[in-house]
Amino acid sequence: MYIAIEGVIGAGKTTLAKKITEKLNAKLVLESFEDNPFLDKFYRDPERYAFHTQMHFLMSRYKQLTPLKQNDLFHDYIISDYIFEKDKIFAYLNLKDDELELYEKIVSLIERQIRIPDIVIYLQSTVERLMHNIKHRDREYEREMKEEYIKDLNEGYNYFFFRYRSTKVMIVNIAEIDFVNNDADFEALINEILKPEHSALEYFNPVYKNASGK
Numbered sequence: 001m002y003i004a005i006e007g008v009i010g011a012g013k014t015t016l017a018k019k020i021t022e023k024l025n026a027k028l029v030l031e032s033f034e035d036n037p038f039l040d041k042f043y044r045d046p047e048r049y050a051f052h053t054q055m056h057f058l059m060s061r062y063k064q065l066t067p068l069k070q071n072d073l074f075h076d077y078i079i080s081d082y083i084f085e086k087d088k089i090f091a092y093l094n095l096k097d098d099e100l101e102l103y104e105k106i107v108s109l110i111e112r113q114i115r116i117p118d119i120v121i122y123l124q125s126t127v128e129r130l131m132h133n134i135k136h137r138d139r140e141y142e143r144e145m146k147e148e149y150i151k152d153l154n155e156g157y158n159y160f161f162f163r164y165r166s167t168k169v170m171i172v173n174i175a176e177i178d179f180v181n182n183d184a185d186f187e188a189l190i191n192e193i194l195k196p197e198h199s200a201l202e203y204f205n206p207v208y209k210n211a212s213g214k
Contacts (some may be wrong), residue, residue, distance in 0.1 A: 001076065001077050001078070001118050002018065002068065002077075002080070002117045002118045002121055003026075003077060003078070003080070003114065003117060003118065003120075003121065003187065004080045004082065004083045004117035004119075004121070004194060005020075005079070005080065005081050005120075005121045006082060006083055006086060006120055006122050006123065006126070006140055006157075006161070007015045007057065007122060007123030007124070007125065007151065007157070007174075008125065008153050008157050009134060009142070009145070009150065010125075010129075010130040010131070010132075010133035010134040010137075010150070010182065011123040011124075011125050011130060011174060012032060012123055012133070012174060012179070013081040013123060014081045014182055015029075015179075016080045016081075016123065016179055017079050017081040018133075019179065019186060020077075020190060020193070021079045022075045023070075023190060024079070025075070025077075026075050026076070026077035026078060026079045027072050027074075027075040027078050027079070029064065029068070029079070029080040029081070030067070030081050031080075031081055031082040032060050032064060033057070035060075036053060036056045036057060036060070037056070038052040038056055039053055039141050040141035040144075040154075041119075042137050043141060043142065043145050043214045044144050045142040046094060050094040050095055050096075051096075052101045053094075053104075054087070054090060054091055054094060054095060054103065054188075055103075055106075057087060057090070058087050058103070058106065058107070061082070061087060062084070062113075062114070065084050065090075065114050065115065066100075066114065066155045068080075068114075068115045068118075069114075072134055083117060083120055084111065084114045084151075085111075085160075086144065086167065087107070088107070088131065089153070089156045089157060089160050091103050091107075091155070092134075093152060093153060093156050094183060100118050103114075115165055116166050116167050118167065118168070119168045119169070119170060119198055120164070120167060120169045120170070121170050121172060121193060122157070122161045122171045122172065123172050123174050124157075124158070124172065124174065125154070125173075125174050126148065126154075126175055127150055127151045127154055127161075129149055129174070129175055130150050130154065131150060131152070134150070137187070149211055162201075166198070168198045168199070168200055168201075169200070169201050169202075170192070170198065170200075170202050170203070170204055171195065171201070171202070172189065172204045173203070173204075173205070175182070175203070177189065189204060192204050
């Protein structure tokens with residue numbers, strides 16, 4: 001089973017992917033973003049470095065995800081903290097028309113070689129929560145990130161996943177749960193992910209008991 005975790009920057013994708021991997025003894029695939037030499041330049045000057053940043057990510061994601069088409073004999077699960085299609089969200093948000101035209105030509109040639117996850121877990125959040133998480137983890141190349149950019153990105157993700165039909169999607173409102181510090185939340189989420197059947201689009205809404213047990 002190939003499970004992909006998605007969400008806007010600061011949503012907790014990597015944290016959740018690591019926790020699930022440890023729980024299931026799965027194969028972990030983490031996005032390689034820190035080796036993109038244009039990323040910090042992009043946050044300072046998006047218009048100038050958007051295309052450079054985008055193409056580096058595209059090729060990196062392609063190289064990393066292509067081998068997943070081969071069966072892994074040592075693991076029952078593959079857990080990833082991103083999907084290949086996410087690249088398009090950033091492209092449509094950041095690229096100019098002529099750049100986007102070239103980008104689409106390249107993507108059309110390579111995307112058919114990428115394995116599609118069995119299910120995508122979309123961690124939905126608010127801009128306020130995302131900005132708080134970004135500031136709290138304090139990555140150097142994210143310090144120049146503007147709230148307006150996160151707002152646009154959040155809207156782009158919501159638009160994308162409400163119309164995404166490549167595979168099954170579970171939308172998790174992370175404003176309502178804490179899978180990092182609350183074991184009950186994490187166990188409830190992992191149980192929901194591993195249930196035998198999923199619909200094309202569903203929401204994870206944990207039900208809590210009050211003090212009387214009702």
